[in-house]
Structures are given as structure tokens and as C-alpha cells.
Amino acid sequence: MAEVEETLKRIQGQKGVQGIIIVNSEGIPIKTTLDNSSTVQYAGLIHQLMMKARSTVRDIDPQNDLTFLRIRSKKNEIMIAPDKDYFLIVIQNPTD
Amino acid sequence: MAPKRSKGAASRASSKASEKSKDRTTDSSSPFGSVEDSGVPKDIFPMVITTATQELFECRIDEDLTKDNPFKCLKKDDILQDMRMRAAVSDFHPVKQMVLDYPAEEILLVFDRDFTYGQSFYLVLTEEAKERTLNPPQAVEEQAVQDESDSIICKTPEPISWVSLGSDLEIDEESVVDTRARLKLKISRVRREFGAPVVFSDRNASETPDGYMECMPYQDKNFSIQLLERSTGIQAVPNRKSSTTQTIWKYPRNMYTQYQAREFTAEDKENCMNSENLKNFVNLVASRIEIALQQNEIMDVFFDDWRALSEEEVVFGGKTETHLKEYQSFTDLKFSKDKTISSINWHPTISGVIAVAVTERLSFEERINDSTKLLLNPSLILFWNFSDPLNPQLMLECPDDVFSFEFCPSDPNVIVGGCMNGQVVLWDISAYAERLQGGRAGGGSSTSANTNTIPGFEDKHENETPVMRYCAVSGIENSHKAPVTDVQWLPEHFEVSRTGVPLENKNLMCVQIITCGPDCCVMFWDIRAPRVAAQPVIDKQQKVEQTPLENPNGVPNTFSHLDLSWNPLIRVNLPKIDSSGEYSPLKFSFRDANENQLGGGADKSHHNAENSEGRAGYAQLRVPSAKQLKVLEDVSTRIFVGMEDGELIYTDWKMEKDSDSGRLFSAKPSRCFFVHDGPVNTVRRSPFFKDIILTVGGWTLAIWKEGVMHGPIMLVSCAAKRGTVGHWSLSRPGVFFIGKEDGNVDVWDLMEKTHEPSQTQNISTTSVTCIKPWIVSSKQHLLAVSDNFGTLHILEIPWALRSPVSKEKLIVGRYFEKEVEKLIYFEKQAEMRVKEKKEMDAEELRKKMEPAVPERVVEQIEEKSLKEYQDYLGLEKVMLKDMGLLPKEDSTEI
Numbered sequence: 001m002a003e004v005e006e007t008l009k010r011i012q013g014q015k016g017v018q019g020i021i022i023v024n025s026e027g028i029p030i031k032t033t034l035d036n037s038s039t040v041q042y043a044g045l046i047h048q049l050m051m052k053a054r055s056t057v058r059d060i061d062p063q064n065d066l067t068f069l070r071i072r073s074k075k076n077e078i079m080i081a082p083d084k085d086y087f088l089i090v091i092q093n094p095t096d
Numbered sequence: 097m098a099p100k101r102s103k104g105a106a107s108r109a110s111s112k113a114s115e116k117s118k119d120r121t122t123d124s125s126s127p128f129g130s131v132e133d134s135g136v137p138k139d140i141f142p143m144v145i146t147t148a149t150q151e152l153f154e155c156r157i158d159e160d161l162t163k164d165n166p167f168k169c170l171k172k173d174d175i176l177q178d179m180r181m182r183a184a185v186s187d188f189h190p191v192k193q194m195v196l197d198y199p200a201e202e203i204l205l206v207f208d209r210d211f212t213y214g215q216s217f218y219l220v221l222t223e224e225a226k227e228r229t230l231n232p233p234q235a236v237e238e239q240a241v242q243d244e245s246d247s248i249i250c251k252t253p254e255p256i257s258w259v260s261l262g263s264d265l266e267i268d269e270e271s272v273v274d275t276r277a278r279l280k281l282k283i284s285r286v287r288r289e290f291g292a293p294v295v296f297s298d299r300n301a302s303e304t305p306d307g308y309m310e311c312m313p314y315q316d317k318n319f320s321i322q323l324l325e326r327s328t329g330i331q332a333v334p335n336r337k338s339s340t341t342q343t344i345w346k347y348p349r350n351m352y353t354q355y356q357a358r359e360f361t362a363e364d365k366e367n368c369m370n371s372e373n374l375k376n377f378v379n380l381v382a383s384r385i386e387i388a389l390q391q392n393e394i395m396d397v398f399f400d401d402w403r404a405l406s407e408e409e410v411v412f413g414g415k416t417e418t419h420l421k422e423y424q425s426f427t428d429l430k431f432s433k434d435k436t437i438s439s440i441n442w443h444p445t446i447s448g449v450i451a452v453a454v455t456e457r458l459s460f461e462e463r464i465n466d467s468t469k470l471l472l473n474p475s476l477i478l479f480w481n482f483s484d485p486l487n488p489q490l491m492l493e494c495p496d497d498v499f500s501f502e503f504c505p506s507d508p509n510v511i512v513g514g515c516m517n518g519q520v521v522l523w524d525i526s527a528y529a530e531r532l533q534g535g536r537a538g539g540g541s542s543t544s545a546n547t548n549t550i551p552g553f554e555d556k557h558e559n560e561t562p563v564m565r566y567c568a569v570s571g572i573e574n575s576h577k578a579p580v581t582d583v584q585w586l587p588e589h590f591e592v593s594r595t596g597v598p599l600e601n602k603n604l605m606c607v608q609i610i611t612c613g614p615d616c617c618v619m620f621w622d623i624r625a626p627r628v629a630a631q632p633v634i635d636k637q638q639k640v641e642q643t644p645l646e647n648p649n650g651v652p653n654t655f656s657h658l659d660l661s662w663n664p665l666i667r668v669n670l671p672k673i674d675s676s677g678e679y680s681p682l683k684f685s686f687r688d689a690n691e692n693q694l695g696g697g698a699d700k701s702h703h704n705a706e707n708s709e710g711r712a713g714y715a716q717l718r719v720p721s722a723k724q725l726k727v728l729e730d731v732s733t734r735i736f737v738g739m740e741d742g743e744l745i746y747t748d749w750k751m752e753k754d755s756d757s758g759r760l761f762s763a764k765p766s767r768c769f770f771v772h773d774g775p776v777n778t779v780r781r782s783p784f785f786k787d788i789i790l791t792v793g794g795w796t797l798a799i800w801k802e803g804v805m806h807g808p809i810m811l812v813s814c815a816a817k818r819g820t821v822g823h824w825s826l827s828r829p830g831v832f833f834i835g836k837e838d839g840n841v842d843v844w845d846l847m848e849k850t851h852e853p854s855q856t857q858n859i860s861t862t863s864v865t866c867i868k869p870w871i872v873s874s875k876q877h878l879l880a881v882s883d884n885f886g887t888l889h890i891l892e893i894p895w896a897l898r899s900p901v902s903k904e905k906l907i908v909g910r911y912f913e914k915e916v917e918k919l920i921y922f923e924k925q926a927e928m929r930v931k932e933k934k935e936m937d938a939e940e941l942r943k944k945m946e947p948a949v950p951e952r953v954v955e956q957i958e959e960k961s962l963k964e965y966q967d968y969l970g971l972e973k974v975m976l977k978d979m980g981l982l983p984k985e986d987s988t989e990i
Contacts, residue, residue: 084377
């Protein structure tokens with residue numbers, strides 16, 4: 001658990017990182033550094049998007065799988081790293 | 097035998113015919129009998145066979161042919177042979193012909209024991225009969241056998257009397273029988289016509305009425321029965337009908353579902369966090385994330401360099417142009433001659449309209465001397481429109497020279513002004529609002545383009561500039577005792593109670609004004625009618641008196657409730673911090689001011705239009721009870737006030753209650769800064785940074801940050817000429833304009849230089865009295881500059897000065913922060929220096945207090961040095977000895 005915390009702290013310490021959320025495969029947030037309402041919103045919305053992206057990739061080539069998803073917006077960038085059971089969402093403000 | 101047979105057969109046949117019907121029933125049971133009929137059938141020949149023949153043909157009675165086996169087949173040849181041998185004697189002689197004709201080889205001889213056919217044997221003459229006899233039908237074999245025996249016995253059934261079983265009745269009915277005797281008619285002619293020719297003719301039957309008898313059909317009443325009751329079977333089946341519906345669009349219903357996102361409890365989260373799975377996942381994924389994060393930090397991939405390069409609009413030849421171009425200039429020959437403009441204000445909603453307060457250009461002494469003359473010339477506020485540079489659109493009459501005035505942000509038709517005699521004045525120009533908007537040319541000999549007017553009946557005063565009187569003045573006793581130098585509206589989202597506590601303003605209209613003047617107080621005014629005191633009788637009387645006086649001077653009575661009785665809500669005194677006495681303010685600035693000078697009045701006017709429909713006039717508004725309104729916490733009640741002596745104080749306007757007397761008094765200001773060397777004539781907040789304030793006074797100008805109490809974050813002193821007025825640029829965070837007393841306008845660009853103005857431009861020959869910028873459109877920014885001669889210059893701000901550099905706000909913000917840090921650092925250094933100085937002083941003191949100690953110290957030092965020298969000598973000796981360089985003197989010691 002300490003290892004996990006340490007890794008997360010390391011990521012959090014990078015420049016411009018606004019928040020980290022760990023979400024399980026159903027879309028329920030497990031660990032977060034943001035406030036509750038934002039977390040729930042991010043988790044729900046990004047979970048759906050992630051499922052869609054993953055299914056898209058796999059539809060095109062069933063042997064392929066999604067490894068990383070980056071959404072760049074005007075204000076910040078959302079990075080999603082999926083896995084079998086969980087996925088990690090990191091929100092960064094790159095230009096700051 | 098043949099004729100005998102035939103006769104017999106014939107007689108049999110006839111008897112058969114007559115008795116056919118009768119015997120049919122009895123014979124039906126015996127097929128054999130029916131086949132053979134009664135008597136001897138045609139193909140059976142009964143004959144006698146003698147014993148000799150019997151023996152010859154082996155058909156002896158009771159030996160070869162028995163009852164059980166009566167059949168014997170005889171060969172035809174044998175029979176023929178026998179017949180030839182015995183000729184006429186043969187038994188078969190009578191059947192000779194038959195036998196010869198017999199088709200087959202064998203002829204059946206049947207022993208007829210019962211003498212069925214009269215003789216003891218018979219011969220079957222045909223094949224069919226043979227077959228029949230040999231092979232009787234098996235179904236009724238037994239009966240056949242029996243019947244055969246029966247029928248054989250009773251060959252000729254005796255006629256039985258017929259028993260009627262009822263069938264003859266039907267037959268009788270069916271038969272047609274004459275019921276009566278037949279009538280006989282004899283038709284004869286007259287005897288004399290016997291033999292005469294006969295004449296026949298035709299006659300139509302329908303001509304004569306009795307020519308025929310007809311039997312008409314008639315409705316038999318027996319059959320026309322009305323059916324009164326009928327029992328019918330009915331099945332109840334639901335009627336099916338298909339139809340469609342659609343929800344009625346005109347009646348939408350609100351529907352909502354409420355849901356909550358699923359969350360884990362804390363224990364679940366703990367469990368998850370501790371699971372191996374998560375650990376592996378995080379380890380796996382962390383590297384990817386870090387790479388991505390670092391990529392972002394290194395470079396922004398989506399930054400469009402090309403576009404950023406060409407961010408600025410391309411203006412032909414105008415890029416390097418930084419001069420303020422003269423756009424227009426307004427002077428009124430009649431009204432602003434020999435006068436000066438004290439204050440400028442752009443109309444917040446109507447574009448192209450600017451209002452100017454014109455005052456006398458006289459010193460105090462001269463005013464006193466010319467006071468009588470001054471009374472005749474009323475002071476005015478002129479409204480100029482860009483479409484007409486010669487004639488003002490509207491003139492507002494003031495009781496005295498107005499030094500500052502402001503448009504009400506929520507209703508641009510209301511104007512408040514502060515006069516020289518200390519009174520606060522209100523105007524309501526709603527009647528002339530359209531006129532201003534239309535921008536009609538007024539005055540002179542120009543004909544109006546109004547087509548509605550009938551020639552000859554035109555209003556003579558139409559083309560003159562209308563003069564409007566003020567609606568309300570404050571009561572003289574309670575107003576300022578010195579000219580009101582600054583007037584500002586409180587923004588519409590809050591109002592202030594009697595103790596200075598900011599409360600929520602439910603009206604969403606600006607209802608309160610702050611004024612200040614060199615009589616050492618800042619006053620808060622409310623333009624609503626005060627709460628009705630317990631003097632209804634007097635009021636009613638007053639009302640009765642006042643009704644005939646409504647609108648005496650064409651003045652709308654929007655503020656008639658305030659006229660001459662208007663008193664300030666709060667009076668904030670500004671006592672000096674260190675000494676007794678008070679400060680005399682000239683200008684002030686508070687944080688949440690609704691600085692609506694940014695222009696772009698389209699949405700503002702719309703907003704106001706919406707508001708004006710729903711809200712009551714000012715007369716109907718009442719000061720609400722302070723308890724009903726919500727206290728606003730986030731409104732800052734602190735103000736910066738610039739003084740006549742060049743000080744800038746930072747104070748709180750909230751009143752405190754004196755515990756002894758219960759009276760409200762204002763607290764002492766928290767800080768006072770003595771920076772300027774002349775009266776502070778400008779205290780302005782930056783439109784981009786809410787806590788940056790620009791102050792201009794004397795030969796210095798300073799920029800302050802609210803909250804930084806050490807001093808100004810930027811101070812520029814010792815300019816060549818005095819600065820008379822200053823204003824921030826509305827579009828660029830780092831630019832501000834300073835007006836000088838020699839008619840120059842300095843443009844300061846903090847991005848370029850911070851120690852001197854980036855450019856200076858001469859506008860007029862006398863000093864600049866007021867500067868106000870305004871944004872007309874994104875391509876046109878104007879700067880209104882007024883001078884001491886009463887001329888209003890409108891300058892156009894060039895592109896370079898109006899379009900912000902990229903990230904300008906950021907850079908300027910950083911610059912201010914750096915300055916703040918510098919200040920803080922200086923403070924710290926100052927403190928450190930002070931501390932060090934203290935320490936040094938303390939040390940010196942200590943040194944002075946201990947004079948004896950140094951002597952001792954000197955002796956010790958001498959001893960020490962002596963000892964060292966001796967050590968050194970010893971060392972030298974040793975060294976020389978080692979090297980063998982010892983002088984001979986020491987050799988004796990060895």
C-alpha cells in the first residue's frame with residue numbers, strides 16, 4: 001500500500017498535475033486527490049469514454065488493445081492508462 | 097325329353113314370374129335355392145342311371161357317391177363311348193346332344209339322394225353350374241348346405257297369403273285413382289249446321305274478363321307473424337380498434353430522475369488499495385503516465401507557432417504608429433468660454449455621447465469677488481454628441497459648479513453630481529434620452545429633418561439645446577462643507593446599512609452614493625426615500641401642498657422625495673492616526689466599485705431595459721430594514737483615500753459603536769502613506785487587477801497593491817511637471833495615461849519602461865484636467881482629454897496602445913509581484929539592518945563599559961608572542977643541526 005502511495009506521490013509531484021484518480025473496472029473511484037463531486041463526475045464520464053475507445057480499438061483489430069488515452073483540451077490534458085481491472089486518470093495542466 | 101323340359105321350364109318360368117315377388121323373400125335365404133329356383137334349373141338334367149352304368153362309371157349309390165360326396169366328374173369321352181356302345185340303351189342317350197355340346201372334358205354328375213330334381217342323379221350341363229355346385233359360396237357354407245337341403249326339399253314354395261305391413265297404404269296414396277266418375281261432356285252442333293263449313297277464330301283470353309280463371313297469389317296471413325322474441329346466442333368479444341396517440345406538445349411535464357453515483361465505502365477502498373492487483377497495476381502504469389507527463393512538460397505539441405506569430409492583426413502602416421490621433425474636439429463658444437472642464441464622463445449606454453462638467457476657472461478670491469456675476473451664469477453639464485461638434489445636445493443646470501459627476505450604472509438617465517458648495521445633486525434625463533440617442537443637430541440655423549412637423553406650427557424652441565434642471569439637491573446643513581471632489585455610485589449588488597455593514601441589495605439597482613470632500617468626511621447617501629417616520633399628519637399636509645407644484649420647471653419628480661431634505665446615510669470621519677485632526681480627502685477608491693467604463697453598452701442597455709420594466713421608480717423604493725437583508729461577507733469595506741496634503745490612507749468605512757456613549761463613530765485609518773508632494777488628484781483601480789491602485793499627486797505617481805502595507809510597489813518621483821490626472825488603459829493591463837500641467841499626455845507602458853513614460857504627446861497649451869478612455873468598438877478606442885480652456889479633445893488610441901501584447905496581464909501581474917517581493921525584501925533588509933545596528937550599538941556600549949580589560953589583554957598577547965619566538969628559535973636550532981649547518985658556537989654543546 002505504501003508502494004502505491006509512493007508511486008502516486010511521485011506522479012502527483014510532477015509539474016502541472018492537477019489530480020489523480022484510480023477507478024476500478026466498474027467506474028467506481030478508489031483513490032483520488034480531487035474533491036468528491038469532481039471525482040465522481042470524472043470517473044463516470046471517463047469510464048464510459050474509455051470503454052468506447054477500447055471497444056473501438058478491439059473492433060478494428062481483435063488482437064489489439066488500448067494502452068493509453070490522452071485527451072487534450074484547451075485548459076488541460078487528461079491522461080488515462082487502462083488496465084484489466086483498474087484505470088488511472090491523471091489531469092495535467094501542461095502549459096502552466 | 098327336350099320338350100318336356102322346356103315346358104317344365106316355361107311353366108316354371110311363368111310361375112316364377114307371378115310368384116317372383118312372393119317367393120323372393122323365402123328364397124333369399126337359400127342362395128343355392130335361388131340359383132336353382134324352384135324346380136329344375138336349365139342346366140341340370142335329372143336322370144336315372146342304372147346299376148350297370150353306375151358300375152361302369154364308378155358312381156354307385158352309397159359306394160362311390162355318398163351323401164357327403166355326391167359329386168363325380170365323368171369324362172366326356174367316356175360318356176360318348178358309352179353312348180356309342182349301348183346306343184339307345186345308354187342312360188346318357190337323352191343328353192347326347194348336351195354332352196356333345198359340353199365344352200369341357202369332364203361333366204359333373206351329382207347324386208341326388210333326396211330326389212331334389214325328381215331323379216336320383218342329375219347332370220350338370222354347364223360349366224358355371226358345375227363350378228357353382230362344386231364350389232358353393234363358403235360364407236354361408238353351412239347354411240348353404242342346409243338351405244340346399246331345404247331348398248332341395250321344398251322346391252315349389254306354396255303361396256302364402258300376403259300380410260300387409262303397411263306398405264300398401266303408401267302405394268295406395270301414390271297411385272292415382274279417380275275420385276269421382278269422369279264427367280262426360282257432349283258438345284254437338286245444331287242439327288242444321290251439320291256438315292256446314294266450320295269457322296274457327298281466335299280469341300285472346302285476356303280480352304274478355306271471364307275468359308280465363310286465374311288463381312292469384314295472395315299473402316297468406318298465416319305466415320306473416322311478427323317476430324316478437326327471438327333467442328339468439330351472442331358471444332362477447334372485445335371490440336378491437338387500433339389508434340395512435342402522441343403527447344400534446346403544448347403541455348410539457350417536468351420529469352426528473354434522481355440518481356447517485358456509486359461509491360465505495362472507506363473499508364472497500366482500503367481493501368482495494370491493499371490488494372496485490374492494484375499494486376501491480378500501479379507499477380505497470382506509472383511509467384507510461386510519467387513519460388506522458390514529461391512529454392507535456394518538455395514541449396507543448398499543440399502550440400501553433402505559425403498562428404502565434406501572426407497573432408497581431410496586420411494594420412497597414414499603422415503598426416508602428418503609437419501616437420494618439422486627434423479624432424474630434426468639442427468646444428462651445430457660448431457656454432465653455434473662459435471656463436474649464438472639471439470632469440468628463442462617457443455615457444454608459446449611448447455611444448458617441450459624452451458629458452462634460454464645465455466650471456469657472458477662478459481662484460477662491462476671484463470667486464468671492466465675482467460672486468454676484470457668477471450667480472447669473474448658471475453652471476452646466478454639457479452633453480456632446482459626435483455627430484454635432486458645435487452644439488451640445490443637452491445641458492444640465494447645476495446649483496453651483498460641479499467638480500465631479502457620475503452616471504448611475506443601472507440607470508443611465510440618472511446622474512449624480514457633487515457641487516462646489518458641498519451639495520449633492522441628482523438629475524433625471526429620461527425625458528431627453530431619445531433626443532440624446534437620436535443625436536439631433538441642435539442650435540444654429542440648421543433645419544431639422546423631422547418630417548412630422550407641420551410647417552408653420554413648428555416648435556420654436558425645437559432647435560435650441562434644452563436645459564434641464566436638477567431633480568433633487570441635498571440639504572445644505574448636512575451636506576459637505578467643502579466642494580465635493582469625488583462622487584461614486586455603489587455597485588448594484590450591495591448596499592450599506594447605517595453602520596456601514598454591507599448588505600445584499602435586493603433591488604439590483606444602484607441606490608447609494610459615496611461622496612467625499614476636503615471637509616474631512618466621506619459620506620454615504622441613499623437615493624431612496626427614508627423610512628416613513630411617525631409623522632404621517634405632517635406628510636399628508638405637505639403632500640397636499642405639493643401636489644399643485646408638481647413639475648414646476650419641467651423637472652420630473654423622480655427624486656422629489658429627496659429634494660432639499662436629502663441627508664447622508666453615514667458620515668465617515670477620517671481622524672488622523674498619529675495626531676489629532678482629520679484628513680481632508682480629495683479622491684477615493686473602493687474595491688467593489690462597478691467600474692463600468694469599459695464601454696460596449698449594448699448588453700448593458702439591454703440589461704437595464706429588462707430591469708426598468710420590472711422595477712419601480714426610485715420614488716417607490718424604501719430603505720429596507722437592515723435586519724431583513726443579508727450581510728455580504730465578501731465585500732470589502734476598505735477604501736483608499738487620497739488627501740489634499742498628499743497622503744494616502746487606507747481605512748474601513750464601517751462604523752464602530754462607542755461603548756460609552758453608544759454613538760457610532762468611525763475608526764482610525766489603518767495605514768497612512770505619505771508619498772506625494774502635492775494633493776492627490778487621482779486614486780484609480782486597474783480594470784484588470786482589483787488590488788492595484790494608481791495614485792497621482794504633485795510631481796509623483798505611485799502604484800499600490802492593496803494588502804501590501806509597506807509602501808507603493810512602484811513610485812516615480814521627480815517628474816518635470818506636475819501630474820494632474822491619471823487613468824488606466826481599458827484594454828491593456830500595463831498601460832496608463834497621465835495628464836500633465838503643461839498639456840502633455842504621458843503614456844506609460846509597463847512592458848516597455850517602468851522608470852519613465854514610453855511616450856509623451858502634447859494635446860493642448862494649458863494643463864490637462866481630466867482623462868477618460870472609452871471603448872467604442874474593438875477597432876476604435878477613444879481617449880477623452882479635457883484641458884483648462886474648456887476644450888474637450890477626443891483622441892484615438894492607436895492599435896499599438898490598445899491591443900494587448902500576448903500574456904500581457906500575466907507579465908504585468910508578475911512584474912507587480914516582483915515589485916512586492918522587492919518591497920518585502922527591502923523591508924526585511926531594513927529590519928536586518930536595524931537589528932544589526934542595534935547589535936553593533938550594543939557591542940560598542942559594552943566595549944565602552946569595560947576599559948580595564950584591554951590592558952590585560954595586551955600583556956597576555958606580549959607574553960604569548962615572546963613564547964612563540966622562543967619556540968621558533970628552538971626549532972631553528974634543531975633544523976640547522978639536522979642539516980649540519982649549525983654554527984660553531986653550538987658545537988660545544990654536543
